[in-house]
Amino acid sequence: MPHVTFIHGISNKPPADDLLRIWRNALANATEPLPLGDLGVTSSMVYWADLLYEKPEEDSSAYEGVLENTAEAIDGAGDAPLPVPRTPQEAAFLKGLRARLTTLSDKDLATTEPPPVPAEPQGALERVPLPWFIKKRFLNAHLRDVHHYLFDVEFALPGKPPVRIQRTIRQRFVEALGAINVSSPHIVVSHSMGTVIAYDCLKRVGDCPPVDGLITIGSPLGLDEIQDQLQPGWTRDDGFPHEKVRGDWANLFDRLDPVCGFDPKLANDYRKSGVAAIEDLAVQNDGTWRHSATKYLRQASFCATLRRMLGV
Amino acid sequence: MSDDSTLDQLRQCADDTFRKLQGLGTESDLADAKRLVEELRNAREYPCMGRLAEAVSRHDPKDPRNRRLYAQYLIETGKATAAIDLLKPLAQRLPKDHAEFAEATGLLGRAYKQIFFDAGDKTSAGSREALKQAIMAYRKPFEDNPANTWHGVNLVALLARARRLGLRVAPDLKPQEVARKVVVALEATPENNRDEWFLPTLAEASLGLGDWDAVERNIRAYAANRDTKAFLIASTLRQFREVWDLENVDDQGRGIVAALRARLLELPGGGLDLSPAELHNVRAAPPPTDGQLEAVLGVQGPKTFQWWKTGVERAVAVASIRQQLGGRIGTGFLVRAGDFGLDPKDELLVLTNFHVVNEHGAGDGIPPAGAEIVFEAGAPNQLYLVERILWTSPPDRHDASLLRLKSPVTGLEPLPLAKALPVLEDTVQVYIIGHPGGRDLAFSFQDNELLDHEGPPAGKPQIPGVCRVHYQAPTEGGSSGSPVFNATLWQVVALHHKGGKLSMPKLNGKEGTYGANEGISMLSIRDAIATDHGRLPT
Numbered sequence: 043m044p045h046v047t048f049i050h051g052i053s054n055k056p057p058a059d060d061l062l063r064i065w066r067n068a069l070a071n072a073t074e075p076l077p078l079g080d081l082g083v084t085s086s087m088v089y090w091a092d093l094l095y096e097k098p099e100e101d102s103s104a105y106e107g108v109l110e111n112t113a114e115a116i117d118g119a120g121d122a123p124l125p126v127p128r129t130p131q132e133a134a135f136l137k138g139l140r141a142r143l144t145t146l147s148d149k150d151l152a153t154t155e156p157p158p159v160p161a162e163p164q165g166a167l168e169r170v171p172l173p174w175f176i177k178k179r180f181l182n183a184h185l186r187d188v189h190h191y192l193f194d195v196e197f198a199l200p201g202k203p204p205v206r207i208q209r210t211i212r213q214r215f216v217e218a219l220g221a222i223n224v225s226s227p228h229i230v231v232s233h234s235m236g237t238v239i240a241y242d243c244l245k246r247v248g249d250c251p252p253v254d255g256l257i258t259i260g261s262p263l264g265l266d267e268i269q270d271q272l273q274p275g276w277t278r279d280d281g282f283p284h285e286k287v288r289g290d291w292a293n294l295f296d297r298l299d300p301v302c303g304f305d306p307k308l309a310n311d312y313r314k315s316g317v318a319a320i321e322d323l324a325v326q327n328d329g330t331w332r333h334s335a336t337k338y339l340r341q342a343s344f345c346a347t348l349r350r351m352l353g354v
Numbered sequence: 355m356s357d358d359s360t361l362d363q364l365r366q367c368a369d370d371t372f373r374k375l376q377g378l379g380t381e382s383d384l385a386d387a388k389r390l391v392e393e394l395r396n397a398r399e400y401p402c403m404g405r406l407a408e409a410v411s412r413h414d415p416k417d418p419r420n421r422r423l424y425a426q427y428l429i430e431t432g433k434a435t436a437a438i439d440l441l442k443p444l445a446q447r448l449p450k451d452h453a454e455f456a457e458a459t460g461l462l463g464r465a466y467k468q469i470f471f472d473a474g475d476k477t478s479a480g481s482r483e484a485l486k487q488a489i490m491a492y493r494k495p496f497e498d499n500p501a502n503t504w505h506g507v508n509l510v511a512l513l514a515r516a517r518r519l520g521l522r523v524a525p526d527l528k529p530q531e532v533a534r535k536v537v538v539a540l541e542a543t544p545e546n547n548r549d550e551w552f553l554p555t556l557a558e559a560s561l562g563l564g565d566w567d568a569v570e571r572n573i574r575a576y577a578a579n580r581d582t583k584a585f586l587i588a589s590t591l592r593q594f595r596e597v598w599d600l601e602n603v604d605d606q607g608r609g610i611v612a613a614l615r616a617r618l619l620e621l622p623g624g625g626l627d628l629s630p631a632e633l634h635n636v637r638a639a640p641p642p643t644d645g646q647l648e649a650v651l652g653v654q655g656p657k658t659f660q661w662w663k664t665g666v667e668r669a670v671a672v673a674s675i676r677q678q679l680g681g682r683i684g685t686g687f688l689v690r691a692g693d694f695g696l697d698p699k700d701e702l703l704v705l706t707n708f709h710v711v712n713e714h715g716a717g718d719g720i721p722p723a724g725a726e727i728v729f730e731a732g733a734p735n736q737l738y739l740v741e742r743i744l745w746t747s748p749p750d751r752h753d754a755s756l757l758r759l760k761s762p763v764t765g766l767e768p769l770p771l772a773k774a775l776p777v778l779e780d781t782v783q784v785y786i787i788g789h790p791g792g793r794d795l796a797f798s799f800q801d802n803e804l805l806d807h808e809g810p811p812a813g814k815p816q817i818p819g820v821c822r823v824h825y826q827a828p829t830e831g832g833s834s835g836s837p838v839f840n841a842t843l844w845q846v847v848a849l850h851h852k853g854g855k856l857s858m859p860k861l862n863g864k865e866g867t868y869g870a871n872e873g874i875s876m877l878s879i880r881d882a883i884a885t886d887h888g889r890l891p892t
Contacts, residue, residue, distance in 0.1 A: 043774065043810050063780055070842050071657065077842035079782060082774020084811060103580070223811055354773065 044352040045224045046078060047253075049088040049215065051234025051260070051335065053113075053183040054120030056102040058089035064102060068336040069345060076345040081354045084225075088218045088236070090211045094187055095120040096199050110172065116331040117234065118179030122186040124148075125195075132193055136185055138267040142304050143167045143181055151178055166300035171330050184301070187235055188262070192271040208242075215243045219251040227254040227289070229351045233335040234301055237261035238268060244283040246275035255289040255351040259338035260296070263312070264305030281312030282319050292321040292347045299332040323347065361397060362869045368394060368402050375409040384413050391423050398585075400430045418444060418454040425461055434465040434472075441465065456495040460505050463491030467512065471596045476519060486523045488512055493524065496532075501543075506536040507555050510562035511597040518599070533562025550576075550583070554590045561598060566606055570649040573610065577617050578652030584624040587617055601635075609642030613650040616662035619799055622783065626799040630730040633797055636666055637731075661842070668837075668844045669787050669797055670732035671769050675710050675835060677720050684710030685788040685835040686727060686757070687846070690768040694756065695884040696744065702768055704738075704757040705879075706835035707851050708748055711740065711755045722757065730789075731797065732766045745883050751820050752874045752882060753851040769837055771876050772845035775809035775823065784825050786850055786871075788836030798833065802826045805870055806861045809877070814862045819882055821875035823848040824861055838873045848873030 048065055055061050066085060070077035078085050091098065099105055104114035113119055127133035144165035150157040157174055167177050190197055194208035219228070230253050232240040237258035243250045262268050269276055282291065295306035305311075309318040325344070327337035338344055368390050374383040387410050394403035407424035414420065421444050428437035441462040448455040466488035473481035489512045496506040513529040536559040540552065553576040560568035573590065576582050591614045594600040600607035615636075618624040628636065641663065647655030671688040686706030692699030704727055708719065715721040722740035729736070739760045746755045776782045782804040790798045802825040808815040815821050823838065838848035850873045858870040 043777075066780075071654065075842055077840070079777040079779055080772070080840035080842045080845075082772075082777060082810070084777050084779075225811070 043225055044081075044083045044354060045226075045228045046083060046085040046348070046352070047088060047218055047224070047228065047230050048085065049230065049232045049236035049240055050091065051117065051236045052187040053091070053117045053122070053180070054095040054099050055089070055091040056100075056105050057098040058087055058092075060098075060102045061089065061105075062087040064105065064336065065339060068339040069348075072340040072342065072345045074342045074345045076349055081352075083352055083354060084223060086218055086221065086224070088211075088215050088239075090214060090239075091120075093205060093207060093210055094122070094190065094197065094199075110329055110331045111176075113176050113179035115334075116172065116176060116180055117333055118176060118181075118183055120183060121179065122183040124182050125186045125189040127189075128193075132189065135192070135267055135271065136189060139188065139265070140181070140185060141165065142265060142267070143184065143300060151181075166303055169298070170300055184235075188238070188268075191235065191239065192268070211239055212243055212247055215239060216247060216250050219243075219253060227352055229253065229255040229257065229348060231257045231339075231348065232259070232261070233338065234260050234262070234333065237263055238272075241283060242272060242275075244286040245281075246272070250286055252286045252288055254287075256283070256287050256291040257294070257344070257347060257351070258291070258308070259294045259335065259344065260299050260302050260333050261293060261308065262301050263293075264302060264308055266305075269311065276312075278311055279313050279316045282314035284314050290321065290351060291319065292323060292351075294323045294325050294338055294341065294344055294347075296325055296327045296332040296338075299327070301333050303332075321347070361399070364390070364393060364397055365399065365402055365869075368399075368406055372406055372409055375406075375413060379413060384410065387413075388417070388420055391420060395423055395426060398430075400427055403427050404431065418448055418452070418458065422454055422458050422461060425458075425465070429461070429465050429468055434468045437465040438462060450498070456499070456502050456505065459491050459495050460502070460508075463488045463505070463508060466491060467508070467597070482519075482521055485512060485516055485519075485521065489516065489523050493527070496536075500535055500539040503536050503539050503555050503559075504551065506532060506539065507558045507562070508597075510536060510559060511593060514562060515597060515599065529562055530564070533559050537563065550586060554586055557590065558593055558598075561594075561600075570610065570646070573614070573650050574652055577614065577650060578654070582621065584618060584621040587614055587621065587624070590614060591618055605640070606646070608639060609646045610650055612636070612639065612642050613647050613655060613659060616659045617651055619662055619665065619785075619801060620658055622781065622801065622803070624801050628797045628799070630734055630797065633666065633669055633731040634734075637670075661844075664844050665785065665787070665799060665839075667767070668769060668839065669799070670729065671766055672731070672787050672789075672797070672837065673704060673727045673729045673738075674789050675704075675706055676726045676728065678724050678726050682789060683718070683720065685833055685850075686710070687835075687837045688729070688763060688766055688768045689756075689771070689846075693768075693771050694745075694880050695887055701758070702763040702766070703744065704740075704759065705849060706755055706757065707849065708746055708753045708755050709851070710835045711743070711757060712746060712748075713743055717749070725757075727757075727759065729763075729766060733763075738763065745886060747879075747882060749851070751817060752849070752879050754849055754874065754879050756883065770843075770845045771880065772840050772843070772847045773877075775807050775821070775847055775875055775877070776804055776840050778804065778806065778812075783841040784823075784847060785839045785841060785844070786825075786833055786836050787839070788833030788850065790833045800833075802838075802871065805868070806864075807875065808861055809875055812862070815878075816861075819878060819885075821878035822861060823873040823875055824858065824870040825873070826870065846876050848875050849879060 099119050104112050127136055144167045145160050146157050190207045194206050196204045196206050198204035230240050293308045295302045297303050307322040309320040309322050323343050325341045371387045391407045404427040410420045425437040425440045441458050445458045466484045469484040470481050492505045492509040495502045510529050510533045516523045540556050553572050557569050557572035601611050619626050644656045647659050673686045674682045675684040675686050676682050686704040688702050689705050691701040691703050709717050710719055711725050712719045722743055725740045727738040741758045741760045744756045744758050784802050784804050786800045805824040807823040808821045836850040837846045838850050840847050853871040857867050859867050
């Protein structure tokens with residue numbers, strides 16, 4: 043029977059079972075409903091927020107909050123501190139990634155007053171009409187979580203032994219894909235930082251099991267800073283993970299999503315033998331925060347794409 | 355623990371305590387029994403509740419709380435006049451400041467109200483008298499203490515109904531003034547003292563003021579809540595339909611009722627009974643606007659309503675199976691021949707249980723020549739006869755008979771079949787539409803929790819070629835031959851064939867029994883037919 047493996051993105055999340063239920067419900071409540079369970083499609087979630095956050099978000103309604111008046115509702119839960127680079131390479135990476143999101147200085151963001159709206163050029167977050175005290179939480183989580191994964195930082199939560207972030211998440215992803223309850227067609231649905239993890243594993247981890255399809259939503263894989271860290275493995279002409287993805291790769295983006303909006307299309311950057319093979323699909327999420335996973339999942343084009351890949 | 359197993363335990367506990375009270379019965383047993391009577395009431399387990407309340411009454415005949423709960427059991431099981439005979443002396447002997455006094459008089463009002471609403475002719479002398487008595491019963495406790503807002507809001511509703519009927523009852527009372535007093539009393543309730551009935555009562559009182567915006571706003575405040583309870587919606591729906599007759603007032607009232615009905619069925623534990631005429635009206639009525647659905651049910655309102663409308667359309671293909679010159683003996687539903695690998699592919703057939711229709715009328719079933727089929731919501735005046743049974747499988751296998759009709763069915767759509775059984779994860783619901791026994795003219799939409807099945811990925815079928823499905827037993831039996839639908843898409847996943855209160859053996863090698871209904875997976879029926887006919891479905 044068909045199976046979907048989900049992998050989530052940055053910031054703290056509700057407990058794994060709750061998050062999986064929320065994502066499944068988003069599909070079941072979509073405009074063109076895709077109730078995985080009723081269609082006989084099993085699903086699982088690769089959960090990694092517990093490696094970087096002490097305890098899960100207990101109020102899952104905040105995660106789903108439609109008012110977007112909390113950090114939890116905009117992928118900023120967990121109060122992550124800004125990462126400290128250990129090498130010039132890491133410093134350059136963080137500087138570059140930060141510049142994609144904002145042109146404001148740390149000093150500007152540290153003031154209690156609303157920071158000045160910069161003249162051109164503006165970063166993606168400047169265009170999001172939300173208070174900066176909320177957006178800053180997202181910014182920190184984004185920089186910290188992406189950095190810790192891509193540079194395989196050894197990280198310890200209070201009272202727990204240190205773990206290598208990339209190594210541990212890769213292990214979880216590979217185990218989830220090879221789990222005994224997984225059968226074909228098997229599709230990976232990844233969001234945000236989860237798209238980087240999924241790609242990294244499918245392209246660069248030798249013992250990663252193959253899948254029948256890949257969907258990325260709100261993905262930062264189009265950014266040069268990310269692509270630079272996916273080498274060796276990634277090249278523009280042979281970036282498609284054809285070694286492990288037997289079928290299609292579809293990428294959904296919203297141009298006003300601050301994570302992917304800067305460079306939303308992937309087809310040109312992840313070609314298969316020099317030929318564009320990814321289906322880039324533009325969507326328009328509602329509200330002011332366009333990066334939300336559940337908003338992408340509710341899109342009719344997302345449901346149609348997943349339905350086609352699953353054959354249901 | 356699922357609600358189902360909790361209910362099983364409650365019933366078991368009630369049985370044990372009942373047996374103890376039949377014996378020597380200690381003080382502790384009596385205290386347990388009194389607590390259980392209330393728990394059974396909350397779980398709507400009325401037969402069990404009544405039996406235990408009777409046993410308590412024999413040990414402690416003067417306990418006012420138990421007497422009042424006993425009266426409630428009588429009302430809920432259609433014995434309103436007996437309840438009145440019990441409640442009147444109870445109210446007379448209780449001091450006015452006794453906590454049970456207001457409860458008993460309120461319930462007396464409820465009994466009279468029920469008599470009024472059950473009356474076919476609302477203008478008859480008997481029903482008018484019942485309405486008058488109900489108003490008097492609700493009036494006293496509210497006037498004594500305006501904090502008795504549930505008495506007050508019922509008083510408003512009944513006064514409004516009496517005025518619409520042109521009855522001169524309590525002429526000194528103006529419904530709007532009473533409604534205003536109820537709203538004032540409710541708004542004076544400190545926030546931390548507001549119970550779950552606060553918003554439904556405020557919504558109804560707002561209706562008494564004619565303040566539609568407030569009605570919709572207050573309903574939305576609880577109906578749109580993800581964790582709202584089915585009984586709150588059911589209570590509002592009953593009041594708005596039966597007492598306020600809101601569907602016959604105007605489009606706005608009809609829209610609110612339609613929205614509440616949709617929401618009720620969506621909730622765990624929700625269920626609806628509709629007569630064929632009501633189902634017809636629901637189909638024919640113009641749908642509420644998206645704006646109103648959002649105002650009453652929140653942003654998901656239009657989607658919830660669309661889902662409910664799909665369910666209503668599915669009911670059109672559900673038929674009652676009747677014995678010629680006799681009564682209804684089961685349920686069946688319309689399917690497409692091609693879905694079972696049969697020709698002609700677009701021929702419409704009826705699927706029911708073997709134990710409803712079989713070649714020789716074995717067991718409680720009838721032979722095809724003795725069966726009549728009526729689609730009571732879709733074509734109530736058209737009677738179909740059975741030409742022959744195309745395929746059949748006995749009760750210890752698929753318990754199914756696929757019927758070819760003598761005349762073609764036109765104007766009705768067959769039910770779509772699911773391509774898979776639902777995955778057993780979280781709490782999965784399935785829905786049954788059928789004609790349960792005892793309510794011959796009702797369509798019952800029942801929501802049931804899916805408990806287990808023998809399908810993929812973990813199922814271990816015990817009978818070769820047969821895949822069984824278990825779901826929570828409804829409070830009422832019957833419905834043999836009904837379609838069992840998946841929750842979101844209204845596709846048929848199983849053919850319902852039997853139920854067991856507590857004695858259904860569990861599936862997949864699990865030990866023990868539970869209260870469950872059993873259906874047969876449509877996929878296993880389809881595969882069996884395809885195998886017997888040597889072809890695959892198209």
